[in-house]
Amino acid sequence: MSAARETPADTIAAVATPPGRGGVGIVRVSGPQSRLVASRLFLSPRPGFSGLRPYILHHGSLRAPSGRIIDEAMAAYMPGPGSYTGEDTVEFFCHGSPAVLRAVLAAAFAYGARPAGPGEFTRRAYVNGRLDLSQAEAVAELVAARGDAQADMALVRLSGGMGQAARELGLALDDLRASVCLAVDFPDDEVECLPKKSFGAGVSAVIDRVETLLAAHRRARPFREGARVALFGRVNAGKSSLFNALLGTDRALVADVPGTTRDYLEEGLDLDGLPVNLTDTAGLRQTLDAVEQAGKARGLALAGTAALGLYVVDGSVPFAPDAEAEELVAALGPDRVLGVVAKADLPAATPAPGDILAIRGLESVAVSARTGHGLAGLLTAIRTRLTRDAGLPEPETPAPSDREAACLVATRDELLALLGDIRDDLPYDLLGVRLEAASLALADITGETSADDVLNAVFSKFCIGK
Template sequence: MLDPRLSKDTIAAIATPPGDGGVGIVRVSGSRAREIVRAMFRPARETFTDFRPYRLHYGHVTDADGTVLDDALCAFMPGPNSYTGEDVVEINCHGGRAVLGAVLQETLDHGARLAERGEFTYRAFMNGRMDLSQAEAVAEMIHAPTKAAMHLAQVKLSGLLGQKITELRSRLEALRAQLAVAVDFPEEELECLSPEQLIGTVEGVRGEIGSLLKAVDRTRAWREGALVVLAGRVNAGKSSLMNALLGRNRAIVTDQPGTTRDYLEETLNLDGLTVRLADTAGIRATEDAIEAAGLEMGRELMDRADLVLLLADGTAPVDADTLDAARRIGPEKALAVLNKADLDTFDAQNGETLKAVGLETASVSAKSGDGLDRLSARIRERVLGNAGQPDPDELAPNARQAAVLAEADRELAALAGDTAAGIPYDLLSVRLETACDVLSGITGEIAANDILNSIFDSFCIGK
């Protein structure tokens, strides 16, 4: 079946988030955009003849019977200097669902087609208004969980990542040209590229690819948020600690063990860093199938976590199950938390066995709040490591782009190895061509339809 995004239809969609709001926008793009909106727009001024570019025109949107649907401000942006590169009209009206639905339906009744997911940005990409890295940055801007993530997306939206990839490809393309000379004119006395020079240039490009890949890991917590898992024996205070960190009662807290059978997840903001806080089922032997499934989910979460808060009751010696969990998780990922510091029977020495297996420990009282600020600060430091706040101008590829860069790096590493082994230049040029083609997948010069579909299908319908 032909992808509707490949058509030249005039498309329309609600461009603002679902729900009720003060203002909503219906966006129309395509060759008939101005004609369609003009047919349903009743201007407030009698002198109005047609939409003027880049001006807001006040009036009313009406249905086919002339019944007023809503007050509206309409803006016309002619192509190619619009978001999509086509004629675009945006209808600004009240943000109620019924109002927006009625206005959108009217555009469809006049000949527009409902836009597919990401189709406005897809058209911007296809019409040369942005490269593929910029198109992906649009979605990253929309979904940015932190201000830092927003800035990182803005850098890519400005085109800097695309420019960097283009520059790296240009250096590799220059190598291809030099290899072609060496292959086509072997008998000529030409200043040809030596194997050492070839390897040096390739390694230089690999070094810059490596820097981009390091930025992926360094900024991941800012771009995606960090997963912090609460683990420990039943009644160690995991749910109480979750509630205390959130500042509200989210998890059920009782004296009965095994209250949490599944896992709970909530979002916490730690000084600008978004943390996904997950409260898991208490560690213990059980024959209850539901609780056992919850324990297995907890183990899977711990494996994926950026940090595990391993809770222990500070009023008693650490039990064997908690020590086993500490050894399994390891000191790099685990932070031991001794709870119940408000009780007279609390003894920080109970944490020595956890320190003995390499874990950092912290003492808190989930009930009184003592030590929570210190713990929150330490969670943030542990998640970020030495990365800290990202540079506002840092180029940080997303997961797809990182996979492409890693593939190109593997091809270039093999090229350097083949060069050192004395492989003929005509064979080396094949690897060089492959590396160039792989890199072009980031900017979109060469991109399969299934890749494009997977990218734009992740967008909302109105973008």
């Protein structure tokens, strides 16, 4: 049963460009009254102007209900269904002043539009059949993309890649359901009855295709969500200097005074398409300072959840293990810890701290935040660690979102249970119940059976104006 798609009867408007000043700002109006709103708002200097023509940029002025000219602007009218939303849409390209955009939007409201909610333009595109739910979700992912890799994955889904994959799986399940129906309706016709061995093979083939998509989801997750990399170690080991050097900016305060970093700092870093949340934690030492103790505890807790911990040690002084650092290393395990021997521009201590880390089973990289020595190698080592069990899907291969992966898991689980029912030689009519449940879970990917609460959850993640 498909979700109801009722065409909205009202007209909405919103600023479609990010907050703040810019060269150009866009106000979008969509709905049955959008052309009427535009006729009241837009003034053309051309004699004999008869209204906005479809798919043509018109130059003119925008006026408030009081008659005051708000801005000089361009206007474009896109009649439905050939617009983004599938309904009549007008966009005004104004100067990017927040004051101007507020005034244009206020005038649009006065002329009959209402404020658009988060994602309401894209939701109307879904309702009007311009996008399936997977494509609509990809719009939000593309808007929020932090790097080329995430943008490329979103574009594959926006082009319909995930919806196509779901529909192909759905067709395979439909073929199996047809075989079940024949077996139920004509139980005595041996020609029409699909042998259960063949039926099980067909189910297994669908499961294999589902597992391939789930594997793509798991491998792509770090590229989609980013990974936390936390620097930890004793005070004055060089963590904050390294933090600044990796970011290429003086983000963290650096001083020789122990306890300078009293709380964690976090900044984004792009590692060749892999988004990383780089975190600098407070230095570890015994202290009676309550604020420093609290900051240290927060840093340790955060580092414990990191995809990778950078254990920073000072390479110019003899290695001195810290109990809390050692406890964190043990908790993360060697696969999630990379040693960093800092201050490589200074004479090395004896024995070398890197050798001691190696004895403890930790790979390490020697770096100098001051000269830049070893930084490129460290970044390569970080990316290699983070992508050891991850990787971008092949071009044109869809990587499901978390929501879509949940639908695929539900589909797979029903089909695995169906294989058990086949082995138990259950009758075909009961097998058909499992197939129906798997088909419904799969259809939720494109929104064919999605309930309102699912749709609300998807579109609530959008910004206003998209």
